[in-house]
Amino acid sequence: MQRKKMHQRLKNLSVAPQTSSITEEQRKQLCALLGDVELSLLYKASVHGYQDSAFHQRCDHQGPTLLVAYNHSGYIFGGYTSVDYTQCFQDIVDKEAFLFSFQGGVPVRININSEFSARYDDTGMPNFGEQLFFCYRNRPVVHHQGGDVFNYRARVNAFNFSPATLYGNDTNLRECEVYKVEQIPQISAKMTPWRNVLWTAKRRAELMEMIRNYKPLVTSVSRVRILMIGPVGAGKSSFFNSINSIFMGRITSKAMSGSAGTSLTTQFRTYPVKDGREGKPLPFVLCDTMGLEEQTGAGLDIEDISSILQGHIPDRYKFNPITPSQPKEQKASRPASLKEKIHCVVYMIDTTKISLMSDKLQEKLTTIRRKVNSLGITQMVLMTKIDEACPEVEKDLQSLYVSSYIKSKVQEVSSWLGVPVSCVLPVKNYSQELELELNCDVLLLTALQQMLNFADDYLDDVCSMEDNPK
Numbered sequence: 001m002q003r004k005k006m007h008q009r010l011k012n013l014s015v016a017p018q019t020s021s022i023t024e025e026q027r028k029q030l031c032a033l034l035g036d037v038e039l040s041l042l043y044k045a046s047v048h049g050y051q052d053s054a055f056h057q058r059c060d061h062q063g064p065t066l067l068v069a070y071n072h073s074g075y076i077f078g079g080y081t082s083v084d085y086t087q088c089f090q091d092i093v094d095k096e097a098f099l100f101s102f103q104g105g106v107p108v109r110i111n112i113n114s115e116f117s118a119r120y121d122d123t124g125m126p127n128f129g130e131q132l133f134f135c136y137r138n139r140p141v142v143h144h145q146g147g148d149v150f151n152y153r154a155r156v157n158a159f160n161f162s163p164a165t166l167y168g169n170d171t172n173l174r175e176c177e178v179y180k181v182e183q184i185p186q187i188s189a190k191m192t193p194w195r196n197v198l199w200t201a202k203r204r205a206e207l208m209e210m211i212r213n214y215k216p217l218v219t220s221v222s223r224v225r226i227l228m229i230g231p232v233g234a235g236k237s238s239f240f241n242s243i244n245s246i247f248m249g250r251i252t253s254k255a256m257s258g259s260a261g262t263s264l265t266t267q268f269r270t271y272p273v274k275d276g277r278e279g280k281p282l283p284f285v286l287c288d289t290m291g292l293e294e295q296t297g298a299g300l301d302i303e304d305i306s307s308i309l310q311g312h313i314p315d316r317y318k319f320n321p322i323t324p325s326q327p328k329e330q331k332a333s334r335p336a337s338l339k340e341k342i343h344c345v346v347y348m349i350d351t352t353k354i355s356l357m358s359d360k361l362q363e364k365l366t367t368i369r370r371k372v373n374s375l376g377i378t379q380m381v382l383m384t385k386i387d388e389a390c391p392e393v394e395k396d397l398q399s400l401y402v403s404s405y406i407k408s409k410v411q412e413v414s415s416w417l418g419v420p421v422s423c424v425l426p427v428k429n430y431s432q433e434l435e436l437e438l439n440c441d442v443l444l445l446t447a448l449q450q451m452l453n454f455a456d457d458y459l460d461d462v463c464s465m466e467d468n469p470k
Contacts, residue, residue, distance in 0.1 A: 129158025230348030311336030
């Protein structure tokens with residue numbers, strides 16, 4: 001009998017941990033929370049056992065790890081720690097630790113409040129902030145140390161969460177897995193950039209001068225109109241603020257921007273940019289819209305976008321997601337002139353959320369793109385928040401075009417939105433900076449120059465149709 005038990009124990013330890021319980025889509029979404037990483041399954045409770053010893057045998061000294069738990073109510077939740085398990089009997093300082101829970105098919109991240117009490121490392125099973133204990137007392141359960149009970153060493157709750165929201169108050173686990181989190185090497189000194197950029201003050205000055213001297217191809221159009229479209233929080237208003245900052249020579253915040261769950265922009269705004277405080281208006285206008293949302297009756301209505309494209313929405317028009325504008329009446333009273341129409345459409349996409357974008361939101365963007373195509377308006381994509389998406393780019397913006405991760409995201413956006421890779425440009429808006437930064441300016445100005453080129457392509461096409469009517 002003893003020999004049989006020993007044989008079974010060895011068999012369990014030798015099982016290759018290849019049968020992850022998370023789907024490929026869930027894996028991608030979890031990786032998106034962590035950057036460009038790979039997940040390798042270290043420990044699977046149903047295979048290796050719920051005992052402390054089994055967990056530590058497989059997970060100690062493995063570097064950053066992600067714990068994923070599954071309960072009988074269908075909740076998938078867990079936590080990440082960037083610090084090794086070592087059984088050191090100490091509070092772990094980990095500013096990168098977080099909890100997560102899949103809600104509505106998307107993982108919601110709960111950041112740490114106090115990095116000094118991320119978890120306590122002992123011989124037991126994993127815990128987070130000594131609030132949330134997994135495989136508690138060697139059983140397939142999760143235990144929550146109530147919200148009013150504080151870590152007696154740090155005297156603070158490391159995480160703010162509701163058990164009902166995190167795991168539906170169902171403490172019985174059907175599985176618990178731990179993954180090793182490994183950064184994918186991205187940058188090499190020998191790597192050839194997949195796009196060439198001159199990161200110099202001379203190049204910034206050249207771009208600014210080209211934009212100042214730009215004249216639209218059609219004389220009746222004094223300033224080209226560029227429409228920015230994108231999900232809530234993608235960075236439309238921040239892009240205007242960033243361009244305005246460059247030409248003002250200081251950080252500005254004229255357009256309302258932020259990271260609220262719903263759109264901060266409620267009106268259609270047309271933003272001219274002046275060449276310095278006392279300078280003349282530059283030859284373009286950035287048009288800002290309410291953010292797109294996946295729910296029906298929320299965010300910018302597609303009918304309103306159609307009206308904007310055709311020049312029938314006035315500046316400061318207040319959006320109503322439930323009732324779109326009535327462009328037919330406006331068309332009957334006065335057809336829009338070419339200078340009132342949109343000459344280039346720019347889709348703003350948050351790089352950190354590309355893999356998390358819902359099917360409904362993708363469908364909305366695809367529908368808008370078809371409408372823009374039917375009107376012959378040129379289109380491009382700006383991928384924002386590239387520094388948040390890629391740790392190497394955060395360290396050095398000049399590593400952008402040798403980052404395999406950013407390149408893969410450019411290709412992903414190009415594929416599902418249906419635009420050429422050459423029309424997808426990564427940028428970094430000014431968000432928390434107090435001073436202008438050369439590398440940031442070069443990316444932003446390069447994107448703006450491309451918008452002006454695309455606007456000219458549209459105007460050239462309009463001229464061709466007028467010269468050769470069918």
